[in-house]
Amino acid sequence: MPLSTLAYTGLTGVVVYIAARWWNSRIPRGLKLPPGPPGRLLIGNLLDLPKSKEWLTFDQWTNKYGDLVYLSLPGASLLLVNSYELAKELFDKKGNIYSNRYQSTVFIDILKFDWSLVFLQYGEKWRRDRMYFHQLFNQKAIQEYYDIQMKYTKVLLKRLYRTPQEFRTHVRYIMGASVLEVTYGMQPMSEEDPFLVLSEDTIQKIGEAGIPGTYMVDIFPILKHIPAWFPGAGFKTELEQLGRQVTEMVNRPVKYAKDSLRKGNAQPSAISALIEQFENDPDRPEDYEDLVKYVPGSAYIAAIDTVRLNLSSPRNEFKFLKTSGVLLQFFYTMLLNPEVQKRAQQELDEVVGSDALPSIEDSGRLKYINAILQELLRWNTVVPSGLPHVLMEDDVVGKYFIPKGTIVFGNTWSLLRNKSVYGSDADQFKPERFLNTDTPLPDFAFGYGRRVCPGQHFAENGMFIAIACILHLFDILPFEGENGPELPKAEDFDSGSFLRPKPFKCKIIPRSSAAVRTLEEFYN
Numbered sequence: 153m154p155l156s157t158l159a160y161t162g163l164t165g166v167v168v169y170i171a172a173r174w175w176n177s178r179i180p181r182g183l184k185l186p187p188g189p190p191g192r193l194l195i196g197n198l199l200d201l202p203k204s205k206e207w208l209t210f211d212q213w214t215n216k217y218g219d220l221v222y223l224s225l226p227g228a229s230l231l232l233v234n235s236y237e238l239a240k241e242l243f244d245k246k247g248n249i250y251s252n253r254y255q256s257t258v259f260i261d262i263l264k265f266d267w268s269l270v271f272l273q274y275g276e277k278w279r280r281d282r283m284y285f286h287q288l289f290n291q292k293a294i295q296e297y298y299d300i301q302m303k304y305t306k307v308l309l310k311r312l313y314r315t316p317q318e319f320r321t322h323v324r325y326i327m328g329a330s331v332l333e334v335t336y337g338m339q340p341m342s343e344e345d346p347f348l349v350l351s352e353d354t355i356q357k358i359g360e361a362g363i364p365g366t367y368m369v370d371i372f373p374i375l376k377h378i379p380a381w382f383p384g385a386g387f388k389t390e391l392e393q394l395g396r397q398v399t400e401m402v403n404r405p406v407k408y409a410k411d412s413l414r415k416g417n418a419q420p421s422a423i424s425a426l427i428e429q430f431e432n433d434p435d436r437p438e439d440y441e442d443l444v445k446y447v448p449g450s451a452y453i454a455a456i457d458t459v460r461l462n463l464s465s466p467r468n469e470f471k472f473l474k475t476s477g478v479l480l481q482f483f484y485t486m487l488l489n490p491e492v493q494k495r496a497q498q499e500l501d502e503v504v505g506s507d508a509l510p511s512i513e514d515s516g517r518l519k520y521i522n523a524i525l526q527e528l529l530r531w532n533t534v535v536p537s538g539l540p541h542v543l544m545e546d547d548v549v550g551k552y553f554i555p556k557g558t559i560v561f562g563n564t565w566s567l568l569r570n571k572s573v574y575g576s577d578a579d580q581f582k583p584e585r586f587l588n589t590d591t592p593l594p595d596f597a598f599g600y601g602r603r604v605c606p607g608q609h610f611a612e613n614g615m616f617i618a619i620a621c622i623l624h625l626f627d628i629l630p631f632e633g634e635n636g637p638e639l640p641k642a643e644d645f646d647s648g649s650f651l652r653p654k655p656f657k658c659k660i661i662p663r664s665s666a667a668v669r670t671l672e673e674f675y676n
């Protein structure tokens with residue numbers, strides 16, 4: 153690092169230290185900060201932050217320190233919320249103060265991402281944009297997308313039949329392509345589609361930019377004032393370039409959708425619904441052109457991810473969507489639990505029969521398939537540390553003082569493995585637990601309080617239909633290696649903010665002659 157940058161950094165360290173001393177002196181008499189690992193002078197708990205698989209360290213801290221765990225970092229404090237009751241109390245009941253977002257210098261000040269619903273500060277604009285989002289993705293609106301989700305599920309089945317060994321690529325392609333078609337009406341023919349390639353590359357770079365340490369300016373915001381020509385300020389040029397790429401990613405599909413509407417060949421999509429709604433509305437908001445760009449843009453980016461405050465993600469792991477992460481877990485889990493697979497296939501045979509394919513409308517009748525989906529969302533939950541909220545005012549919880557500005561994590565992994573909620577077998581994969589309607593659904597997988605994921609029902613439909621159709625037509629079996637059947641190691645996950653199994657092999661074969669007939673028909 154150049155000396156000039158070091159000097160800025162050192163100076164910032166001193167300022168941060170003084171600010172931290174002042175901050176601690178604000179704790180009202182009789183109250184204290186929640187417990188947590190003891191910090192060090194100047195840097196607090198910076199060195200305690202896990203370098204990988206942060207959810208496992210969070211879980212150990214939960215066992216050691218209890219329902220609330222507090223960490224202080226230079227210029228920031230973190231709170232982990234580890235109990236079901238406190239998650240409800242803080243994020244739901246006190247949602248008016250626990251719903252802000254962390255304003256990263258890189259994302260907000262430099263990349264100008266403040267238009268995205270994921271990043272918007274809690275307030276009027278967020279409320280209004282979320283209302284438009286809800287209009288496009290509520291339980292009724294998403295029925296319009298069933299056909300698209302079914303179409304890509306069939307593409308997945310077709311690909312699994314011909315090249316089963318490439319199941320990871322297939323899962324990633326169909327999940328990305330269906331979101332693109334639902335949001336913008338674009339129909340990418342393969343994973344090589346130029347817009348899919350552009351958006352994956354952009355998302356990858358955005359994800360890298362979010363890793364603390366990639367850009368010092370995120371830790372020491374004062375560095376943003378260094379002019380781009382100054383030695384050591386190359387990051388500014390790099391980020392400006394990325395900013396242009398993001399603009400291209402958001403603008404290109406809007407132009408595509410508007411052109412298609414003009415030519416009269418637009419596919420039904422979220423963006424075309426919004427454009428048509430505003431065209432016919434004399435009371436449309438003044439900034440409706442921005443809404444047309446940014447509400448679907450928020451949906452696309454949030455669905456294909458991953459713009460978040462990463463604690464530890466290594467590079468190179470971003471080309472996976474949350475939905476495809478759950479489907480990869482599905483293949484992995486079926487390999488490890490053949491009896492679950494058999495029971496699900498029995499249900500499919502009874503409810504759907506061998507001559508038809510399951511549909512999203514069968515969801516209410518396919519109770520065991522639904523239980524598998526809920527258990528997948530719970531057991532190795534795909535966003536194990538959630539997406540942090542920011543506390544907007546000082547708060548008091550019991551005898552603890554939580555300062556304004558604290559970054560608050562719902563500790564999803566620990567919450568969804570809590571034995572007092574899910575039973576002594578909470579560490580095991582057992583879909584049966586959700587056949588009992590008293591078992592709380594693992595909704596924390598989709599976040600907390602007022603910021604809870606507004607794409608949940610759409611995402612669940614896509615995953616449900618894929619799981620139901622795959623189990624209806626295929627057996628997922630161990631790969632036959634030189635030394636016999638090979639099983640992936642249990643809980644063998646890549647590190648990063650999303651939980652997904654490390655690459656593994658499996659054998660995916662049609663489970664009956666009726667299945668072969670159905671699959672062959674896809675080619676006729």
Ligand code: HEM
Nearest residue numbers: 269270451454455474475539598599600603604605607611
């Ligand atoms: C398995 C699939 C998915 C999972 C597990 C998931 C999970 C999450 C989580 C944990 C959050 C953060 C909530 C919080 O702050 O507490 C979130 C936010 C969000 N998600 Fe999802 N999500 C999924 C799919 C989708 C899809 C398909 C869409 C779009 C159609 C979407 C749109 C959003 C948006 C816009 C936000 C930001 C909401 C806000 O800040 O107000 N998500 N999601």
